[in-house]
Amino acid sequence: MSLMDLTALRRRYVAVCAFGWLGTSLVIPVMVLQMSSKGLDLATIGLVFLVHGLVVTGLELPTGGLADVIGRRGVLAASAALGMAGLLWMAFAGSAWEFVAITAIRGVARALSSGPAEAWYVDAVHSVDREGDIRKGLSLGSAAGSITLGAGTVLGGVLPLxxxxGSPIPALSVPILLGALGYGGLLLIALLGMPEPARETARPKFGELFRAVPGTIVTGLKLGVRNKIIAQVLACMAIVGIALDSVELLTPGRMADLLGGEAAAASGYGVITMVGFVANALGSGMASRLAQWVGTSARAAGVGAVIGGGGLLVLAATGGLDGVAGLVGTGSGYALMFFGLGVTGPLRSELVHHEVAASERATVVSIQSLAMQAGGSLGVVGLPILVAATSTPVAWLVAGLMLAASALLVRKGRTVARAAIVPAA
Known part of the structure; x- marks a missing residue:
């Protein structure tokens, strides 16, 4: 159809991506500090993170299959509703068991959200133009999510200050409550702004639904094992999970050491994280052009992985510095790591979407998220142990080397990837 149709779809997808990360972004600077202020130590916080990873790991495939069977909009709306409920509770939680329960709820919300929006966009583009460009929209959506993460993280870090x-609402709870409102906005957009494209097959009846989901999951798993490109992407996603947890779990404590005090740490962490997410948006925006420069999406994704790993190595190298030097080093490391991840994200997605059909699209996206959560689960258990045995910089060094080495995985698919980028005549 017309180019305007594709442009309108990109705009809607960008809006979904932006609101999809708004609630999370406001909570990032204060989540660890909120738990610390209630008496939870680093090991306990790591276990809370582990609960999140386990819940998401257990539900990724069923929820992805659910989105493939019943449609994307309803699943994303359910995710938004649960995310809002979890943050409303978190704002006033005071004990370890509450944070565990909240994290489980948020894990369900995360599992529900991992595939529907992206799958909806690709299906919608294909319903307008079977050979329509999806790389640009995926890059813009990733950039929009990163911008939202950056702006929301700064706001979430500044608000406690x-x-x-004497406020009736604790300072650390204010950004959490605003995050709940962000999920409310996503709920409205999902219900009102995501019309489902026509399905190739009729939507199953209620009784057939639960019989259809397992079959969809099995198909997606087979693709993940048998398809070389998808298998390489899954291995990379596991390493990305470890890399992300290395900064999410360890940086708040590093900022507290540099700045002193929880409120100051939340503000500083918000600014540093904002720098990272702005860099992520720049990387996502440059992903398509970089793929053209180097020849294939696989090669460009490998370049991004090396840059991201270099960012973690900068964090490791500056982990013993104090004052301004420590802050500059942390900000530089964040910028490099998230720029690299911004480059790799939409390119990995493009490679995968060229390998799957609409009927298994959300499931395969969920499998990617599952791989990342599995890697993250290893990270939240292993990183505190590694820090206790050595130091925080050593943990960042190990994670950085792993992320840089993941470039060798995606680089192996370069010949097939070139064919995947250019549609057959």
């Missing part, structure tokens, strides 16, 4: 003493 401006809450007056």
């Amino acid at each position: 401006v809450v007056p003493d």
Whole structure:
């Protein structure tokens, strides 16, 4: 159809991506600090993170299959509703068991959200133009999510500093409550702004639904094992999970050491994280052009992995510095790591979407998220142990080397990837 149709779809997808990360972004600077302020130590916080990873790991495939069977919109709306409920509870939680329960709820929400939006966009483009370009929209959506993450993280870090003493709402709870409102916005967009493309097959009846989901999951798993490109992407995603957890789990404590005090740490962490997410948006925006420069999406994704690993090595190298030097080093490391991940994200997605049909698209996206969560689960268990035995910089060094080495995985698919980028005549 017309180019305007594709442009309108990109705009809607960008809006979904932006609101999809708004609730999370506001909570990032204060989540670990909120738990610390209630008496949870680093090991306990790591276990709370582990619960999140396990819940997501257990539900990724069923929820992805659910989105493939019943449609994308309803699944994303359910995710938004659960995300809102979890943050409303988190704002006033005070004990370890509450944070565990909240994390489980948020894990369900995360599993539900991992595939529907991206699958909806690709299906919608194909319903307008079977050979329509999906790389540009995926890159713009990734960039929009990163911009939202950056802006929301800064806001979430600053808000605790401006809450007056004696406020009935604790300072660290204010950004969490605003995050709940962000999920409310996503709920409205999912219900009102994501019309489902016509399906090739009729939507199953209620009784047939639960019989259809397992078959969809099995098909997706077979693709993940048998398809070389998808298998390489899954291995990379596991390493990305470890890399992300190395900064999410360890950086708040590093900022507290540099700045002193939980409120100051939340603000500083928000600014540093914002720098990272702006870099992520730049990387996502450059992904398509970089793929053209180097010849294939696989090669460009490998370049991004090396850059991202280099960012973690910068964090490791500056982990013992104090004052301004420590802050500059942390910001530089964040910028490099997230720029690299911004480059790799949409390119990996493009490679995968060229390998799957619409009936298994959300499931395969969920398998990618599952691989990342599995790697993250290893990270939240192993990283605190590694820090206790050595130091935080050593943990970043190990994670950085792993991320840089993952370039060898995606690089092996370069010949097949070139064919995947250019549609057959």
